[in-house]
Amino acid sequence: MPESDTVTSEHASCFIRAAELWLPEGDRLTSGGGDYGALDAFAETSAQTVFAHGEGLPGKAWAEGRPVVLKALDGSYFLRKQAAAEAGLTCAVAVPVFCEATLKAVLVIFCGDADEQVGAIELWAEAGNRLHWDAGYYGAAQDFEDASKSVTFGPGEGLPGGVWSADMPVLMRTIGSHHGFVREQSASAAGLKTGLGIPVPSPDDRAWIVTLLSGSQTPLARRFEIWDARPERVGPRRAAMRIDGICEREGPLWPQQNPPVDIVTVGAWQGPVGQVLGSGLPHIVGNGTGLPAGYRSMVALPVYRGEDLAFITAWYL
Numbered sequence: 001m002p003e004s005d006t007v008t009s010e011h012a013s014c015f016i017r018a019a020e021l022w023l024p025e026g027d028r029l030t031s032g033g034g035d036y037g038a039l040d041a042f043a044e045t046s047a048q049t050v051f052a053h054g055e056g057l058p059g060k061a062w063a064e065g066r067p068v069v070l071k072a073l074d075g076s077y078f079l080r081k082q083a084a085a086e087a088g089l090t091c092a093v094a095v096p097v098f099c100e101a102t103l104k105a106v107l108v109i110f111c112g113d114a115d116e117q118v119g120a121i122e123l124w125a126e127a128g129n130r131l132h133w134d135a136g137y138y139g140a141a142q143d144f145e146d147a148s149k150s151v152t153f154g155p156g157e158g159l160p161g162g163v164w165s166a167d168m169p170v171l172m173r174t175i176g177s178h179h180g181f182v183r184e185q186s187a188s189a190a191g192l193k194t195g196l197g198i199p200v201p202s203p204d205d206r207a208w209i210v211t212l213l214s215g216s217q218t219p220l221a222r223r224f225e226i227w228d229a230r231p232e233r234v235g236p237r238r239a240a241m242r243i244d245g246i247c248e249r250e251g252p253l254w255p256q257q258n259p260p261v262d263i264v265t266v267g268a269w270q271g272p273v274g275q276v277l278g279s280g281l282p283h284i285v286g287n288g289t290g291l292p293a294g295y296r297s298m299v300a301l302p303v304y305r306g307e308d309l310a311f312i313t314a315w316y317l
Contacts, residue, residue: 014220014317015111015117015118015219016221016317017037017039017089017111018036018037018087019034019107019109019284020032020036020046021034021106021108021281021282022051022058022105022108023281024103027052027053028051028052029051029052029062029106031049032105034108035284035285035297036286037286039087039089041086041087042083042087042089045080046083056078056080057070057094057108058106060077060094061094061096062103065202065203066125066200066202067095067208068093068123068135069091069093069121070091070094071091071136071137073090073091084110089110089112090111090112091110091137092108092110093121093123094106094107097281097282098202098203100203100306100307101203104280104304105281105282107282107299111137111139116140116218117139117140117215118138118139118190118191118215118217119139119192119212119215119218119219119220120136120137120139120141120192121137121210121212121213121220122136122148122211123208123209124160124211125208125209126164129155130152131161133151133152134208136148141191143186143190144186144190144192148183151183153182158181158182158183159175160197162180162197163198163209167199168226168311169196169197169198169226169313170197170226171196171224171226171244171246172194172196173193175192175193175213181195190215191216191217193215193216194213194219194224194246195211195212195214196212196214196226197211197212198210198211198301212315221315221317222316222317223245223247223292223315224314224315225245225273225314226242226243226245226311226314227240227311227313227314228240228241229241229302229309229310229312230308231308234265238267238268238278239266240265240266240274242263242264242265247316272290272300272314273312275300276301277309280302280309282300283298284298285297285298291316292316295317296317297316298314299315301313
């Protein structure tokens with residue numbers, strides 16, 4: 001089978017089916033493009049769509065200043081529901097990117113038919129001194145969803161609590177046998193393997209954590225990376241240093257217990273991660289340009305601390 005056909009097939013089996021970017025222009029959000037795979041009709045509809053503050057899924061994430069999980073698009077306030085249904089998209093998650101009170105962009109990721117897919121995209125919200133389950137999409141992992149709804153986390157507890165305490169993205173391997181993952185038994189039963197937790201800053205300073213839990217058969221992504229862009233770590237120039245990563249297809253990027261021998265750094269506008277450094281915005285690749293061999297698409301999401309771009313998480317399909 002030609003390489004291009006192989007990559008397309010792998011992309012189709014991933015939990016995430018499409019990703020798009022919405023950028024503020026005055027009091028509206030306009031399309032910043034995205035990766036829609038073969039969903040050309042949905043891509044065309046999206047390119048012609050504009051959202052007001054509070055309108056549709058991207059506008060709601062903007063207005064509420066927090067991530068939003070829309071588990072079912074049909075019958076909801078999702079404006080493109082007919083086009084989404086025709087494309088086989090059933091769920092969407094909107095993640096706003098704020099630099100203090102200023103909206104930089106809204107990233108929206110889509111999932112499809114859940115009959116055979118196992119994975120999870122979860123949203124955890126601060127309430128008092130605990131993180132509580134706010135919403136989530138789990139595909140066919142219904143038992144794991146039921147177990148998750150009653151769990152809470154304090155600072156440092158589990159993956160969400162670890163992200164909250166460290167105020168940085170955290171990558172957790174083998175969550176089904178990881179004693180630091182509070183729900184390890186139910187995760188193992190569901191076939192979940194890798195967890196990535198991401199803090200999502202909000203203008204009201206309330207803690208919001210998004211967790212991406214990936215299964216081995218229908219992974220959310222085939223490679224995850226975390227890049228550190230804090231000035232105190234990389235120096236005064238705009239740069240990012242890769243501090244963690246794992247590749248489902250080829251194994252870990254480095255041994256889990258040992259630091260990498262070679263520190264990988266990029267500068268502003270250098271490669272896909274460097275595009276995030278240069279623009280301060282999420283970056284989506286849909287044609288394989290600049291990606292490691294064998295990957296067709298990538299989503300890179302910045303995480304701000306105050307005015308500073310502090311971290312970048314990258315997911316490769």
